[in-house]
Amino acid sequence: MALKINHDDHGTVKGVVYADSYGNLHEQKTRAVCVAGNVMETTRLLHNSASSFFPDGLANSSGQLGRNYTRHMMFSTLAIMPGEVNFHRGTRQSGFLFDEQYHKPERGFNGGYLIETVATDPVTVAAAVGGWGESAAEYLANYTKLGGLW
Structure with missing residues (x-):
């Protein structure tokens, strides 16, 4: 499971921290990240990626990350x-x-x-x-x- 997106002092993505099936933490180095975890997991990951450069989480300069979403409840x-x-x-x-x-x-x-x-x-x-x-x-x-x- 992806836990955090790491970046350098300029805000450029450098890697993703993830936990393996045993709970051990690893970092996968990368030059780019595509986040596609639906509303709940994307919000969790971006909030968990907060830093001094992004104090409210990545992609959250508006403070709206994780707000104003609609759940799609379904039964059949x-x-x-x-x-x-x-x-x-x-x-x-x-x-x-x-x-x-x-x-x-x-x-x-x-x-x-x-x-x-x-x-x-x-x-x-x-x-x-x-x-x-x-x-x-x-x-x-x-x-x-x-x-x-x-």
Whole structure:
């Protein structure tokens, strides 16, 4: 895991400190670093790279590093419908229901919502179902009757 980006007295990147699987620290020397750790890990790494040259962390002269982000929370559900759905045919996402435009306090929650239909292939469904045996086989035998939302 990358722990800190090191730089010289001019702010030029010189290396990355990381921990190996045993927790031992190492430094990989480099001339450039591309940070692509999504919002949480990128923020952690840049804050951990603070120094006298960058007292609030790398790339944080505005003080906004790690603020004002939105989490993408997601759930999905599949159900066996009474008849064939064949969601493997046609578009993979074919339906949307959303109300994100207005804040309506009377609803009891902030913001809006987005509900989408979901379709996936048999291999992905098998991985999501997990397990073995008759119950998994029976569920997968109903693949053409599956409908899903996320």
